[in-house]
Amino acid sequence: MAVSTRILALTLITAAAVGAGSWATVRYLNRPARGPAAAPSGAGQPEAVRRIKANLYYVAADGLRLTVSERDVIYAEGTSEQARRIVEALLEPAPEGLVSALPPGTALRGVFVGGRGDAYVDFSGSLRTNHPGGSSSEILTVYAIVSALTVNLPAITSVQILIEGHEVDTLAGHVDLRRPLPNAPQWAEKGST
Amino acid sequence: MSIIAAALCAAPLDAQSPRAIAPYSVVSAEGRRTVAAAMVGDQEMLRLDELAPLLQLTVREDRAAKALTVSRGTTVVVLSLDQGLASMGGKILSLSAPPARDGSRWLVPPDAVSRALAPIAGVRTDVRKASRLIVLGDLRLPRITVQQDPGGPPTRIAIEMAPRTAYTIVQEPKRLLVRFDADGLDLGPITAGGGLVESVSAADPLTLAIALDKDFGTFRAATVPIDAASSRLVIELTAAGAPAPSGLARAPAQPAATPSAPPAAPAPAAMPDAPAALPPAQPPGVRTIVIDPGHGGDEQGTRGAGGVLEKDVVLDVARRLRSALDTRLGVRVLLTRDDDRVVPHDERASIANNNKADLFISLHANSSPSKSAKGAEVFYLSLDGLGSEARRMVEGPEARPVPVLGGGTRDIDLILWDMAQARHLNESAAFAVLVEEELRRRVEMSPNPIQQAPFRVLVAANMPAVLVEMGFLSNPEQEGQLTSDDFKNRVVQSLVDAIVRYRGRIEAQAASRLP
Ligand SMILES: [Zn+2]
Numbered sequence: 001m002a003v004s005t006r007i008l009a010l011t012l013i014t015a016a017a018v019g020a021g022s023w024a025t026v027r028y029l030n031r032p033a034r035g036p037a038a039a040p041s042g043a044g045q046p047e048a049v050r051r052i053k054a055n056l057y058y059v060a061a062d063g064l065r066l067t068v069s070e071r072d073v074i075y076a077e078g079t080s081e082q083a084r085r086i087v088e089a090l091l092e093p094a095p096e097g098l099v100s101a102l103p104p105g106t107a108l109r110g111v112f113v114g115g116r117g118d119a120y121v122d123f124s125g126s127l128r129t130n131h132p133g134g135s136s137s138e139i140l141t142v143y144a145i146v147s148a149l150t151v152n153l154p155a156i157t158s159v160q161i162l163i164e165g166h167e168v169d170t171l172a173g174h175v176d177l178r179r180p181l182p183n184a185p186q187w188a189e190k191g192s193t
Numbered sequence: 194m195s196i197i198a199a200a201l202c203a204a205p206l207d208a209q210s211p212r213a214i215a216p217y218s219v220v221s222a223e224g225r226r227t228v229a230a231a232m233v234g235d236q237e238m239l240r241l242d243e244l245a246p247l248l249q250l251t252v253r254e255d256r257a258a259k260a261l262t263v264s265r266g267t268t269v270v271v272l273s274l275d276q277g278l279a280s281m282g283g284k285i286l287s288l289s290a291p292p293a294r295d296g297s298r299w300l301v302p303p304d305a306v307s308r309a310l311a312p313i314a315g316v317r318t319d320v321r322k323a324s325r326l327i328v329l330g331d332l333r334l335p336r337i338t339v340q341q342d343p344g345g346p347p348t349r350i351a352i353e354m355a356p357r358t359a360y361t362i363v364q365e366p367k368r369l370l371v372r373f374d375a376d377g378l379d380l381g382p383i384t385a386g387g388g389l390v391e392s393v394s395a396a397d398p399l400t401l402a403i404a405l406d407k408d409f410g411t412f413r414a415a416t417v418p419i420d421a422a423s424s425r426l427v428i429e430l431t432a433a434g435a436p437a438p439s440g441l442a443r444a445p446a447q448p449a450a451t452p453s454a455p456p457a458a459p460a461p462a463a464m465p466d467a468p469a470a471l472p473p474a475q476p477p478g479v480r481t482i483v484i485d486p487g488h489g490g491d492e493q494g495t496r497g498a499g500g501v502l503e504k505d506v507v508l509d510v511a512r513r514l515r516s517a518l519d520t521r522l523g524v525r526v527l528l529t530r531d532d533d534r535v536v537p538h539d540e541r542a543s544i545a546n547n548n549k550a551d552l553f554i555s556l557h558a559n560s561s562p563s564k565s566a567k568g569a570e571v572f573y574l575s576l577d578g579l580g581s582e583a584r585r586m587v588e589g590p591e592a593r594p595v596p597v598l599g600g601g602t603r604d605i606d607l608i609l610w611d612m613a614q615a616r617h618l619n620e621s622a623a624f625a626v627l628v629e630e631e632l633r634r635r636v637e638m639s640p641n642p643i644q645q646a647p648f649r650v651l652v653a654a655n656m657p658a659v660l661v662e663m664g665f666l667s668n669p670e671q672e673g674q675l676t677s678d679d680f681k682n683r684v685v686q687s688l689v690d691a692i693v694r695y696r697g698r699i700e701a702q703a704a705s706r707l708p
Contacts, residue, residue: 059561059562059563061563062563062565062566062640063561063562063563063564063565063566063667064561064563064566064639064640064641077257078256078257078258078259079257079258080257080258080259080260081257081259099562099563101562109276110273110275110276112259112260112271112273112275112276112278112280113258113260113271113280114271114280114281114283114285115262115269115270115271115280115281116280116282116283118280118283118285120273120278120280120285122276122278132495132496132560132562132667133493133494133495133496133503133560134494134495134503134557134558134559134560134561134665134666134667135557135559135560135572135646135648135660135662136559136560136561136566136570136662136665137495137560137561137562137667139646140561140562158283160285162278162285165276165277165278165287166287167285167287169538169649170538170649172494172495173487173488173492173494173649174557174646174648174649174650174660175646175647175648175649176647176648176649176652177649178649179283179284180283180285181577181647182577184575184577186644
């Protein structure tokens with residue numbers, strides 16, 4: 001109980017510091033799309049899972065940038081669990097008309113949040129072996145992950161991608177993955193944040 | 194509040210319950226203490242609640258983050274409870290196992306002590322799994338192992354010392370005493386007895402006693418270095434009346450102390466990467482150009498639907514560019530690879546740095562999830578993620594010397610090496626503009642023709658550097674272009690003209706600085 005309150009308080013403080021743009025995120029975290037009051041659903045259905053709204057990033061129509069799509073993501077308590085749910089949502093099939101920036105067959109092994117807003121997202125080796133290569137594709141993959149976490153979770157300011165629990169040089173020979181990367185909004189379409 | 198209350202998630206049960214084993218000893222200037230140890234599966238673990246006070250650390254479980262936060266003052270390391278990972282100062286560390294729970298207490302693997310806990314405690318820490326010992330601070334506690342050669346005569350005993358330690362050998366009527374210049378001994382296995390030796394044992398906390406057979410006559414001793422950190426003392430014993438052993442320094446005749454002081458540390462090797470005196474000033478210009486065909490070998494880069502491989506296209510263009518530059522500019526041109534092989538990123542940069550290249554051009558062909566994406570793009574480095582040190586190098590009043598990779602692996606060099614490009618960003622941007630202008634005259638450009646990205650191969654280049662994406666292999670039309678002589682020659686011509694213009698710019702700048 002105390003822990004959760006602190007996390008939310010931290011989220012609010014961080015959001016205030018970075019400006020109004022983050023208030024939307026805070027609202028999502030504070031006000032799930034479907035609370036327990038809305039939970040009763042059709043007969044025979046399992047009890048509805050609590051969800052939040054999150055901005056997820058997919059390949060834009062031009063194939064050169066990311067475009068944002070607001071999606072329902074399973075609510076979780078705590079930054080690292082919520083980060084895990086967000087990345088899991090990113091690994092699900094893309095919404096109608098959009099293309100995922102992550103290669104098919106990618107599995108998430110874990111998310112770990114460090115002490116300085118640094119998050120580490122550990123994927124199965126298939127993120128690398130199934131990657132089509134090319135710097136644009138690689139940039140889109142990397143920043144779809146970095147953006148999804150830094151934009152939705154103000155407590156996360158940079159993200160490092162790990163493969164099978166280990167640091168890697170790059171995913172496909174271009175983007176330097178040896179350190180946590182901050183978000184780089186230029187890879188998202190203008191007006192799509 | 195209902196949100197918080199609703200989120201209930203059961204703590205994962207420990208798959209294997211810890212099994213207590215013999216404790217570790219922690220030795221420091223304050224004395225010797227023990228820390229309880231346990232096996233979890235086949236992983237040895239140490240009790241964190243017993244380690245923390247010795248290192249003056251505060252431990253807090255962060256259930257929401259599924260992590261342990263260990264701090265001393267404002268320095269913090271966060272240990273993941275899911276995976277063998279820790280984060281310290283924005284840097285990830287891998288550990289052999291995540292913390293495990295033993296009732297209300299936490300267990301951590303021994304490498305968490307040396308890699309994560311000691312660094313934040315600011316205490317020099319030596320974790321010796323073989324002796325189940327942790328040495329804190331600058332205590333001299335050499336690990337000593339004793340092994341007697343099975344053969345002989347002569348009877349030969351080898352005493353290994355890690356680290357290298359000064360010692361004194363004293364001969365008494367029935368024994369040899371080897372006294373070490375240390376604060377204590379970390380005594381490993383002793384395998385001795387037979388021939389002229391009855392036994393070897395500790396005589397006191399700093400001395401080994403070699404009990405001698407009645408036939409013992411004389412001995413010789415010599416120290417042989419094993420590696421930078423350890424050495425071997427070999428003692429040869431001969432029976433009274435036997436011929437003297439050869440090959441070892443003769444022991445002094447009198448049964449007195451034989452001081453032997455191996456160097457405390459090897460003399461520092463010459464430092465090839467130390468910033469040398471600046472070479473005699475050469476007028477600025479473009480004399481050496483390094484062309485870097487991306488990928489190679491098993492790292493194929495991207496692949497077009499028609500089967501064209503990025504690594505092949507870029508090597509072909511690199512060779513064409515080399516011959517065009519050779520002919521037209523008379524500059525020295527080097528390729529980071531001239532065949533189909535894997536070249537690590539740091540090696541690509543070091544070819545350019547070691548040859549004092551004036552320009553670095555990395556050649557690539559692109560790919561997008563959308564088949565319609567097309568056009569060339571010119572990239573230079575963005576400092577995203579490189580942190581404040583790199584930014585200081587750009588903004589600082591004067592450039593700092595950047596060492597050349599000479600096989601050195603000292604961290605300080607790697608940090609500077611890593612950021613070499615930071616000093617050249619303005620020139621890289623200026624060159625990128627010229628490349629884009631020349632490409633635009635001859636080939637189709639992407640809607641984002643000049644961009645910055647944190648590209649691995651550019652980071653360590655200690656000269657203006659760009660990465661050119663010539664076109665998209667994922668676009669069927671462009672895949673065809675990228676295999677055509679016409680298109681490749683257009684790219685080559687664009688780069689040659691951009692280099693000519695850049696050289697003119699450098700020379701004009703130099704001329705304007707003359708009095
Ligand atoms: Zn490439």
